[in-house]
Amino acid sequence: MATALIILAAGQGTRMNSDLPKVLHRLAGAPVLVHAMTVGASLEPERTVIVAGHEAEAVTRAAKAHDETAEVVIQAEQLGTGHAVAQALPALKGFTGKVIVLYGDTPLIRPETLDALAKSPAGITVLGFTASDPRRYGRLIVAGDRLERIVEYKGATEAERAVRLCNSGVVAVESALLNELVAGLTNDNAAGEYYLTDIVAAARKRGITADIVICDEAETLGVDTRAQLAQAEAAFQARARAEAQENGVTLTAPETVFFAFDTVVGRDTVISPNVVFGPGVTVESGAEILPFCHLEGCHISRGARVGPFARLRPGAELAEDVHVGNFVEIKNAILDEGVKVGHLTYLGDAHVGEHTNIGAGTVTCNYDGVSKHRTEIGAHAFIGSDTMLVAPVKVGAGALTATGSVITEDVPDDALAVARSRQVTKSGLARKLFDKMKAAKAKRQKEI
Structure with missing residues (x-):
C-alpha cells in the first residue's frame, strides 16, 4: 500500500x-x-x-x-x-x-x-x-x-x-x-x-x-529538554557504534567515537579513540582512522590512513592508500592514489597527483581575501617542507620545490623550483648583537 x-x-x-x-x-x-x-x-x-x-x-x-x-x-x-x-x-x-x-x-x-x-x-x-x-x-x-x-x-x-x-x-x-x-x-x-x-x-x-x-x-524518546537531547545523543551513538561493529568495523574505544546521522563506514576499517564524524562522511573498507581526528563531508578510500590529529573538511577526497598524518587539514581537495601528507600541512582547493609527497609545513595559499583559487600538483612530485604555494598555481609531474620556497609561478614537469633568498653569514656578528642588546636592557633596568 x-x-x-x-x-x-x-x-x-x-x-x-x-x-x-x-x-x-x-x-x-x-x-x-x-x-x-x-x-x-x-x-x-x-x-x-x-x-x-x-x-x-x-x-x-x-x-x-x-x-x-x-x-x-x-x-x-x-x-x-x-x-x-x-x-x-x-x-x-x-x-x-x-x-x-x-x-x-x-x-x-x-x-x-x-x-x-x-x-x-x-x-x-x-x-x-x-x-x-x-x-x-x-x-x-x-x-x-x-x-x-x-x-x-x-x-x-x-x-x-x-x-x-x-x-x-x-x-x-x-x-x-x-x-x-x-x-x-x-x-x-x-x-x-x-x-x-x-x-x-x-x-x-x-x-x-x-x-x-x-x-x-x-x-x-521525545526531545523536549536539553537533558533529553543529551539522552537522545547517547542513545543514537550507542546504536550507531553497535551497528558499526556488527558490520565489521573495529572500534578500539567505542565510547569515544561519535558518528553523524549519515556516516557510512566499510568493514575492516579500524577507528581509533576520540574520532568525531560530522555529516557527509564515507569511509571505504580497510581504511584506518587514528586518534583525535575530525572528519566532515569527505570520502576516504580503501587502504587510506588518516591521523592522528587530522582534520578533513567538506570536499576532501582521499584515493586508495593515501596517508594524511598529524596536524594536517584538507579542504575541497582531491588526493590521488598513494599521496603522502605527513604532518603540519594545509591543502585547500587543490588536486594532488598520485604518489606525490607533500613535505611538512606546506600550505596552499588559496584565499586572497576575496576569492578562492586552486592549486594543481602533478603525479610523483615532491613538495619540500615549508613550501608556500600561492594559488592559482601549478606544479608539474615529477617536479620538486625546494624547502622554504614561496611558489608564485607555475613549475614545469620535472623542474626544480627554488624561491628563497640566498643565505648570508656574518662571522662573529651574532655575539656583537647580543652584547649590544644586553647592555641596552641593563641600562633600561637601571634607569627604572
Missing part, C-alpha cells in the same frame, strides 16, 4: 530555553527533525507533509534542505495534535493509501518499526510501548487483543493510570478514514485541545479495528 507522512513540528519547546525551535536542535550533526524525516523516508512515501508553527521559516529551510519535495504547511495556532493533522490533510488531497503521523521531536524510531505500522491490516494502528515510568503518558486501553481507546493522562482514572502500556503518539491510518475521523474531533476535554488520540475510540464505535505495534521505549 502507498504511504504518506505527516510530521508534526510546530511546537516551540519552551523547556529547551532556546530561541531555536526544538526540532532544529542538532542530534548527531543534523536537526532532530531531519532524523524523523530520514526514518520516514525508509518507507519511500509518495508525499511528506511537515506541519510547522513556531519559527516556521527556519523549520521550512531545514526541511527543504533535507528533502526539497517535502511540503510544509503552517499551524498558526497550536490547538492540539488533531488540529495539527487537520492542517496537513489538504496537502494530501487525492492521495489514497496509509498515512503515518510522526513527530519532529521524536528522532529514534527504527525503520523496521515504521514498516510494521505501514503493513498492519487494521484500520488504525498505534505505536505503543511499555514504560518503565509511565508518568504523564497517554495510556492504551485494550480489550482482548484489540485497542479500544487512548486515554490522556489528564483525563484518566486511577485504574487507567495504572496501565503501563503507553501511547507514543505515532499512528497509521488509511487516508480516507483519517479525513473522516479528524473532521469529527472536538475539544471537549480538560485541556481544551483537539486530541488526535480520540480517533481510536471514534473508529471503534464504528466497528473499525484498531491495533498496536509495540516498540522499545527508547525509540519513543
Whole structure:
C-alpha cells in the first residue's frame, strides 16, 4: 500500500530555553527533525507533509534542505495534535493509501518499526510501548487483543493510570478514514485541545479495528529538554557504534567515537579513540582512522590512513592508500592514489597527483581575501617542507620545490623550483648583537 507522512513540528519547546525551535536542535550533526524525516523516508512515501508553527521559516529551510519535495504547511495556532493533522490533510488531497503521523521531536524510531505500522491490516494502528515510568503518558486501553481507546493522562482514572502500556503518539491510518475521523474531533476535554488520540475510540464505535505495534521505549524518546537531547545523543551513538561493529568495523574505544546521522563506514576499517564524524562522511573498507581526528563531508578510500590529529573538511577526497598524518587539514581537495601528507600541512582547493609527497609545513595559499583559487600538483612530485604555494598555481609531474620556497609561478614537469633568498653569514656578528642588546636592557633596568 502507498504511504504518506505527516510530521508534526510546530511546537516551540519552551523547556529547551532556546530561541531555536526544538526540532532544529542538532542530534548527531543534523536537526532532530531531519532524523524523523530520514526514518520516514525508509518507507519511500509518495508525499511528506511537515506541519510547522513556531519559527516556521527556519523549520521550512531545514526541511527543504533535507528533502526539497517535502511540503510544509503552517499551524498558526497550536490547538492540539488533531488540529495539527487537520492542517496537513489538504496537502494530501487525492492521495489514497496509509498515512503515518510522526513527530519532529521524536528522532529514534527504527525503520523496521515504521514498516510494521505501514503493513498492519487494521484500520488504525498505534505505536505503543511499555514504560518503565509511565508518568504523564497517554495510556492504551485494550480489550482482548484489540485497542479500544487512548486515554490522556489528564483525563484518566486511577485504574487507567495504572496501565503501563503507553501511547507514543505515532499512528497509521488509511487516508480516507483519517479525513473522516479528524473532521469529527472536538475539544471537549480538560485541556481544551483537539486530541488526535480520540480517533481510536471514534473508529471503534464504528466497528473499525484498531491495533498496536509495540516498540522499545527508547525509540519513543521525545526531545523536549536539553537533558533529553543529551539522552537522545547517547542513545543514537550507542546504536550507531553497535551497528558499526556488527558490520565489521573495529572500534578500539567505542565510547569515544561519535558518528553523524549519515556516516557510512566499510568493514575492516579500524577507528581509533576520540574520532568525531560530522555529516557527509564515507569511509571505504580497510581504511584506518587514528586518534583525535575530525572528519566532515569527505570520502576516504580503501587502504587510506588518516591521523592522528587530522582534520578533513567538506570536499576532501582521499584515493586508495593515501596517508594524511598529524596536524594536517584538507579542504575541497582531491588526493590521488598513494599521496603522502605527513604532518603540519594545509591543502585547500587543490588536486594532488598520485604518489606525490607533500613535505611538512606546506600550505596552499588559496584565499586572497576575496576569492578562492586552486592549486594543481602533478603525479610523483615532491613538495619540500615549508613550501608556500600561492594559488592559482601549478606544479608539474615529477617536479620538486625546494624547502622554504614561496611558489608564485607555475613549475614545469620535472623542474626544480627554488624561491628563497640566498643565505648570508656574518662571522662573529651574532655575539656583537647580543652584547649590544644586553647592555641596552641593563641600562633600561637601571634607569627604572
